[in-house]
Amino acid sequence: QFALTQPASVSGSPGQSITISCTGTASDIGSYNFVSWYQRLPGKAPKLIIYEVNKRPSGVSDRFSGSKSGDTASLTISGLQTEDEADYYCCSFAGRSTFDVVFGGGTKLTVL
């Protein structure tokens, strides 16, 4: 099992907005503002799309946004496009004393 819990799948239509949740604990998401999100397109390597909860790397569309409340982080994709269909993974820093990093199990986004 994974330390962070994500829904297995979400879907939306082009132009809509969707949100993917990522639930952790007080030891990871709840304690640190170091949540990151990765997009894995079919056959491609994962790509960082959000870091430090809500920051976007250069070149990542502003349709992607991140947030956090308590032990749960969220990724929102607005104005869905067909090319957004991919697997999305959340990740959180979990402290130097144990696991440094924990991942979620991934969410398959289908754009209908």
Added chain:
Amino acid sequence: QVQLQEAGPGLVKPSETLSLSCTVSGGSISNSYWSWIRQPPGKGLEWIGYIHYSGSINYNPSLKSRVTMSVDRSKNQFSLNLRSVTAADTAVYYCAAFSGYDFRSWGQGTLVTVSS
């Protein structure tokens, strides 16, 4: 942004050692932490560990007894050794640049199958 490329055998026999290397281009290996992550078929991502050229290392506790990572500054490479592999170690293995909190750049990944 650095580029990373994994290299190593695609097939390893059970009980043997899986050995992979990752070549870093477009930047110095002395400027970051470096990490290995894997993804078994049909499953999610699993962090294996990270290494800094200075020798700072941290491994996933579930793999710690079988994992060794190292850095070769002369080749701008870092490496992964995973001992006593079983079929459960079959996965796509990725190397990545690790900021200490997230993974900024990833290699394309290499599939390693454990089978006799």
